[in-house]
Amino acid sequence: MRNRDFSFWLFLTPVILSLSLVILVPFVYGFIYSFTNWNGMVATEFLGFKNYITLFKDADFRASIWFTTKFAICSVILLNFLGLGLALLVTRNLKTNNLMRTVFFMPNLIGGLILGFIWQFIFISVFGNIGELLGIEALTGWLSTTATGFWGLVILTSWQMAGYIMIIYIAYLENIPKDLLEAAEIDGASSFQRFRNITFPLVAPAFTVSMFLTLSNSFQIYDQNLSLTNGGPFNSTQMVAMNIVKTAFTENKMAFAQSKAVIFFIIVAAVAITQVYYNKKKEVDM
Amino acid sequence: MQTVSWNCNKTNCWTGKLMHRFYATVFIEKEKGRSLMKSKKTLISLVSVFLLSIFALVGCSSDDDKKKDSASGDQITIDIFQFKVEIKDQFEALVKKYEDENPGVKINVKTVGGGNDYGATLKTSFSSGEEPDIFNVGGPSSVEEYREYLADVSDTKAVEQSIEGTLTAVTDGDEVLGLPFNQEGYGLIYNKAIFEKAGLSTDDIKTYADLEDAVKLLDSKKDELGIDAVFALPGKEKWVLGDHISNMFIAPEFNNDITEAYNAKTIEFEKGDELKRYLDLQNSHSVQPVLSLDYSQQVEQLFSLEKVAMIQQGNWVYNSVYDMDPELAENGMGILPVPVEGFEGKIPAGVPMFWAVNGKSDEKVVQASKDFLDWMYTSETGKTAVLEDFKFIPAYKGYDATKIADPLSQTIYEYAEAGNTLEGWVYQAAPTGWNEETLGVNIQKYLSGDLKWEDLISQSRAKWEEERK
Incomplete structure (x- = not known):
């Protein structure tokens, strides 16, 4: 802490500056614009809370919030489950450890847009053909109903992000002192007991981080949504981010979209902060 | 507070470092709290450095007036x-x-x-x-x-x-x-070879009844012709549903005048029943499920591979079809006007x-x-x-019309010069976003069976009126 002198701030300046220029300033501007009738170029009128009042009457926006919430719950559970599962798998001292880590992490390196199109092909053509061949009705017509669109998105996101979450869990798993586990083994603890009583509590901080990442990510998803379903059918798989973009650029209601974004920000921030707060309480000290 | 996480610094794994960074980002708030306790000097230096950088930044960008x-x-x-x-x-x-x-x-x-x-x-x-x-x-x-x-x-x-x-x-x-x-124009793009094999001549398709008969004929010979269905209706594309298909049945009530539509306070859907009839015809004879069928499946997959006899699209499909099958693009396809009562034989074209x-x-x-x-x-x-x-x-x-590169465009230019186009893509004059986000979405709901036709009309009208208040 002693070295927070001039040079400390000097080195920090580029970051603070760019952060405030690209995040803070636009945020403040956007917040102000959300109270006006801004059309992207000029704001001629101050509307007060009118945008916010209209917003709560917007059925599409409410539907998209609900859809996003459902999506976030499902994908957070699935992602953490998969991430931890994969991490346990690749920390088992198998020969293929490094290869598997790479393979599992790989989807994360492909852009969301491309992934969306790839999975669109898989869901529609591959699933469809397999379904037809084997006579499984459930595999045909994917993405043409709300339910399949929803699960399509969950599958896509889980597949993409599980490797990333896996990396976080690996870091914690590898730091669990071996002596603790050995001692428990000698005491006659079964492998499930060891996992339940030693491994699990010790990776709790990883839950905090992964939950935060998956939660905020699931709420803000846009590109996967755009390329996989584009909100279809009939905008029923439209997430909040997409609803905001459409309001702004398709319907050209910039200020209204901005007010939606402010509400969205508040929701995401509230959820994320609550989650971090509760998870932090559960972590154990060694 | 010493939590488990910090231990990972000891091991030299890259994953640990990566994780550590996440940890630091997430809990940076805590660090900030500590920094605030520092003396006033820090604050002053922060502000001065900040200002300095802003000056530097402004300095580089304020020159050359374009x-x-x-x-x-x-x-x-x-x-x-x-x-x-x-x-x-x-x-x-x-x-x-x-x-x-x-x-x-x-x-x-x-x-x-x-x-x-x-x-x-x-x-x-x-x-x-x-x-x-x-x-x-x-x-x-x-x-x-x-x-x-x-x-x-x-x-x-x-x-x-x-x-x-x-x-x-x-x-x-x-x-x-x-x-x-x-200009661009759209209509029913058909596969000449399939029409010929089915014994259909496009000269016979003038009215809506003719079109219906042709569709029925094609449908009854599906296996013989080797097609999956007569149409491919891209229900995923809201612009096809909300802009193009609808426009043909909406434009007449505004006399095909964009300005009139732009000033209209309401929309009557005078030809709503015709729109419904035409949509139903396409939907019931289309490759299913229509709601996940998109433009590329419609044009590149189904039409170019000759799995369907007709699609409703415009001259812009030429390049996509050409990439798949040059022969089909150059000689094998033609365009037919969609028969709208009172406007038979006219192609909707627009700028x-x-x-x-x-x-x-x-x-x-x-x-x-x-x-x-x-x-x-x-x-x-x-x-x-x-x-x-x-x-x-x-x-x-x-x-010189003969120099127009592709047959679809050529046909449309000929229609245009002969005065047989309906100028006026009134969808450009609807309230912004109305066509796709309201009408297009409602048509999707209708196609999936979630919305009755009467509700589609009333809801779409209500939204138009609300936007034009």
Whole structure:
């Protein structure tokens, strides 16, 4: 802490500056614009809370919030489950450890847009053909109903992000002192007991981080949504981010979209902060 | 507080480091709290460094005023910002030719594609002061939005030669505020070979009843013809449902006049039943499920591989079909008008975009911009490029129809010259976003069985009225 002198701030300046220029300033501007009738170029009128009042009457926006919430719950559970599962798998001292880590992490390196199109092909053509061949009705017509669109998105996101979450869990798993586990083994603890009583509590901080990442990510998803379903059918798989973009650029209601974004920000921030707060309480000290 | 996480510094694993960084980011708030306790000196130094950097930043960006620069001396610089990515290279080649012919003019071309992206980028460049001298506007709503920037181009030759009806969207009193890019038209694109094999002649398809009979005939011979279905209805594409299909049945109630639709307070759906009938016909004879069927499946997969007999699309599909099957594209497909009662034998054609000249640019630049656009559409070099390189359907008279690159465009230009097109894509004049986000979405709901037709009409009307209050 002693070295927070001039040079400390000097080195920090580029970051603070760019952060405030690209995040803070636009945020403040956007917040102000959300109270006006801004059309992207000029704001001629101050509307007060009118945008916010209209917003709560917007059925599409409410539907998209609900859809996003459902999506976030499902994908957070699935992602953490998969991430931890994969991490346990690749920390088992198998020969293929490094290869598997790479393979599992790989989807994360492909852009969301491309992934969306790839999975669109898989869901529609591959699933469809397999379904037809084997006579499984459930595999045909994917993405043409709300339910399949929803699960399509969950599958896509889980597949993409599980490797990333896996990396976080690996870091914690590898730091669990071996002596603790050995001692428990000698005491006659079964492998499930060891996992339940030693491994699990010790990776709790990883839950905090992964939950935060998956939660905020699931709420803000846009590109996967755009390329996989584009909100279809009939905008029923439209997430909040997409609803905001459409309001702004398709319907050209910039200020209204901005007010939606402010509400969205508040929701995401509230959820994320609550989650971090509760998870932090559960972590154990060694 | 020593939590487990910090232990990971000891091991030298990269994953640990990565994780550590996440941890630090997430809980940076805690660090900030500590830093606030530091002395006032830190705060002062922070502020001074901050200010210094801002000065430095402002210093680098506040020089060169572009507008002054563009008209200085004999050299005139025109900045063009256009949206049609498909013609980017060809357009730049044409610009090069113009620059060679006119040494005093320098033209910079910037292309940003795709409807939404272009609009957003254009808006950004205007609000940031980097205004282009020539740009594109769509329907009346974007004309209104950019009204103060639009120069009157009625004194150009191109305006004189434009095809009747193509300028309605950009006419304001005596002023003409834009020049049409090109024309585009749509209808039922059919596979000639399949029609022939089924014993159908397109001359026999004039009225809606004829179309119905033809569809039934094709449907009964599906196996024999080797097709999956008669149509491929791309229910995923809200623009096909909400813009194109609907437009044919909405335009008549506004007398095919974009301006009338733009000022309309309500929409009656006078031809709503015909729209329903036509949609049902396509839906019940289409490859299923329609709601996940998109444009590329419709055109590239199903039509190009000859799995369907007809699709409702426009001349723009030519290139996609050509990539899949050149033979089919050049000789194997034709376009038929959709029979709308009272308008049989007419193809809906329209101008998707207009060239606009920025009236706030320097006077000399405005004139040079107009000269360039005039040259592009009226000189011989320009005309050749428009037809052969851009592969446009011209929105101007006096072009040699036989030189039009593809058969669909050729047919549409012939319809246009003979006065058999319905000028007026009134969907450009509906409340912004209404076609796709309201009507298109409602049609999707109707197709999936979640919405009754009467509700579709009433809900869509209500939204129109709400937007036009």
